[in-house]
């Protein structure tokens with residue numbers, strides 16, 4: 027089995043590396059220089075190699091698991107040094123779609139391989155044999171694609187992917203990923219939870235109870251939704267929950283809501299969101315959002331309950 031060199035040892039990379047190692051899939055980790063991560067890689071029984079060293083360029087398949095906005099710089103530094111026919115896997119299509127690496131570095135096969143999971147869950151679900159999905163695109167692969175897909179099948183199994191991997195395009199993965207972050211996962215869920223928590227506590231409901239209702243139960247109910255599917259979920263809930271669900275659906279999911287969702291997607295597809303990303307000051311935005319949540323009653327209740335229930 028052809029070895030995979032994972033570049034980086036962050037959120038995704040760590041889980042990829044440990045899952046593959048536990049599955050006896052040949053893997054090593056490439057890092058910038060002899061920094062603290064080198065120790066951490068070596069002490070966990072993984073092979074480490076320095077990015078840019080002659081040994082680094084030995085392999086045929088790499089996974090570039092460093093933040094997306096740094097892919098351009100990485101390829102500027104090292105893109106020309108990879109042997110022709112080398113394959114690089116990307117865990118998200120964003121940089122590929124934006125910079126068209128296939129035109130800049132045509133000697134490299136630029137392959138999308140996106141596990142649909144945050145890094146920590148990729149590891150956790152692997153350990154408990156949970157369900158993990160992935161999508162891929164070989165639209166910029168120019169070698170023996172049958173052979174490569176066979177390698178990818180074995181690699182997927184070793185990584186713990188047991189839903190798919192399903193074929194897509196780089197454009198589709200990028201747009202769907204950005205849209206689900208904006209419309210559901212990183213906006214609707216946390217902000218609806220926070221608003222509901224505020225509403226309940228303002229009416230005198232104990233913060234611990236409000237925390238259970240609006241935050242902790244999210245995890246449990248989503249588990250059930252994913253395990254039994256949408257129909258199974260609505261079969262499962264109590265009559266009161268069913269009647270309440272219909273009432274909430276009618277009241278909250280208005281045309282305005284649908285229009286706003288549509289406009290999020292069109293701004294992704296017409297490139298305006300890309301421009302927003304280019305012009306954004308990420309540090310300023312992160313600080314502003316972290317400060318908002320740091321001071322939120324929901325966060326304070328989370329911390330208090332964590333301390334009381336270690």
Ligand SMILES: NC(=O)c1ccc[n+]([C@@H]2O[C@H](COP(=O)([O-])OP(=O)(O)OC[C@H]3O[C@@H](n4cnc5c(N)ncnc54)[C@H](OP(=O)(O)O)[C@@H]3O)[C@@H](O)[C@H]2O)c1
Pocket residue numbers: 033034035036037038039057058059061063077090091092093094096099100116117118141143144145146
């Ligand atoms: N976060 C997630 O769970 C998640 C989910 C889905 C997809 N993805 C995708 O996975 C990829 C990696 O994201 P991530 O969140 O896992 O990244 P991350 O944790 O922020 O990556 C950190 C790693 O990148 C290395 N690094 C940073 N700058 C570098 C450079 N200029 N050259 C070489 N190495 C550098 C760091 O090495 P040092 O130790 O040297 O600093 C560190 O090992 C992205 O394409 C992302 O879209 C991530």
